[in-house]
Each structure stands twice: as C-alpha cells, then as structure tokens.
Amino acid sequence: MSQRITIDPVTRIEGHLRVDVDVANGHVSKAWSSGQMWRGVENILIGRDPRDAWAITQRICGVCTTVHAICSVRAVENALDLEIPVNAQYIRNLIILAHAVHDHIVHFYHLSALDWVDVVSALKADPDKASALGESLSSWSGNSKHEFRKIKERLAGFVSTGQLGIFTNGYWGHPAMKLPPEVNLLAVAHYLQALEVQRHANKIVSILGAKTPHIQNVAAGGVSNPLATDSQAVLTVERLMAVREWISKLDDFVKNVYLVDVAAICAFYADWTTYG
Structure with missing residues (x-):
C-alpha cells in the first residue's frame, strides 16, 4: 500500500x-x-542592455549570487565572441572558488548538519573526551579541551533558558539521531566555528568583487578591478596578501575540520545510502 x-x-x-x-x-x-x-528575472531582462544582465540576474538569490553573475556575463561574452584578459579570469576564478567554499561550509554545517547532529545530546558529552576525539582526527586548533568546555557552557546556557534561539525546532532526542554525545559536541563546536570561518570566504569575495552579496566588479569583457600598489581604491598588494591569508585559513578549516566531519558523521549514517 x-x-x-x-x-x-x-x-x-x-x-x-x-x-x-x-x-x-x-x-x-x-x-x-x-x-x-516564480521570480520572473527573465521578464525583467527583456528590452534591457545585455551588458547589464549580470548585475540583474544575480539578484535571483541572496546566497548563491556570484555564479549567476558570472554565468550571465559569460553568456554575453560567448554571444559576442569576447576573450577576457588573463588577470580578469584569475579574479573571476578566485571569486567563484571563494564563494564555492563558502557555500559548501554553510550548506553542510548551517543548513544540513542539524538533521544529523543532536544539539541537546551534546550536553551529555565529556568535553575532555570530545577534545581527545577531535585531536585524534586532525590538528585543528579549535579542538582543545578549553574550547569544548566553553562550547558546552554556552549550550547549557541556551537550554536552561528554554529558548534555543537558532537551535529551536530541532529533532533533539529523536531515535534516528545516532551520534554519540562527544561527536555531537564536536559537531556543534565546529558548527559555531564555521560561522566565523565562512566570513573569510566572504571577505575574499567582497575585496575582489567590491561587495557581497551581489558583486559589482564584473563587466562584459573582463572585470573592473584596476591593480596598483599605493591606492586604497583598487587592488593593492596589501589586499592581495590579505586574500592569500584568508585562503590559507579556509584551506586549514576545509582539510582539518570540514572533510573530517563529513567523513565522521557519514560513518554513523551509512545505512541511509540504501534508502529511496
């Protein structure tokens, strides 16, 4: 039936x-x-200058903005058979890749993880054991005993008020939740740390794209980013070095936290791959 x-x-x-x-x-x-x-962006574009399309189409979303801008401007460039300069392609690639890393972090931790992670169960965890587990999996500095004790105290404060804030309406205590308390505490700690880490990706997009969400530097034929060494109005060496530093921080988090958490959490829910 x-x-x-x-x-x-x-x-x-x-x-x-x-x-x-x-x-x-x-x-x-x-x-x-x-x-x-139905957003109707196609109708908005009718009769407009195609060189403006990239600025309009990215408004279809406040999260996945840059991909719409880049796809739109590429469509115009393909129609006009335009080749963009190499430096312009580098800047576009950095924007797209930074936004892609941002989206992966936000999707896993802030949009999906709480279907698998029991926030309230984390209160039963031993912070020292959770720290030992985290340190056995990677060298991430945020896996210290002090950090996990601090996170558990914050969670206890949330729960004691009866107002869970961002953790309201979860499936806490549901029998389908399989993670042990220490893994739940580990995941919740990384959830909160990811809120800060995703900002690094947004900083890269905002420096290279002028703002985020909805970048402002794209143009049919390239980008509008002049390069200089002494002007705060353009891409300086200092700003490019800052971008490099944030890329390094993102690389550290992705390798030592994100990928490790995906593998660890998925191992407890392997049977879900057989459903459907």
Missing part, C-alpha cells in the same frame, strides 16, 4: 521547495520536487 508524503516547504534551504514522495513498504518508490516561487 503506497502512501503519499508531502513536505512543503522544505526547511534549511534558501528559497521555496516542495517535495512529494510515494512510500511503499518503507521505501520511496516515486518522488517529485518543485520550486514554489
């Missing part, structure tokens, strides 16, 4: 998504997903 389940809206994503699934004998037999909001 098949049962129809509808989830509308799907939470922890940006936008409006509806999912309908038919479930038979505990397995999804059919599934449909549909966007529930």
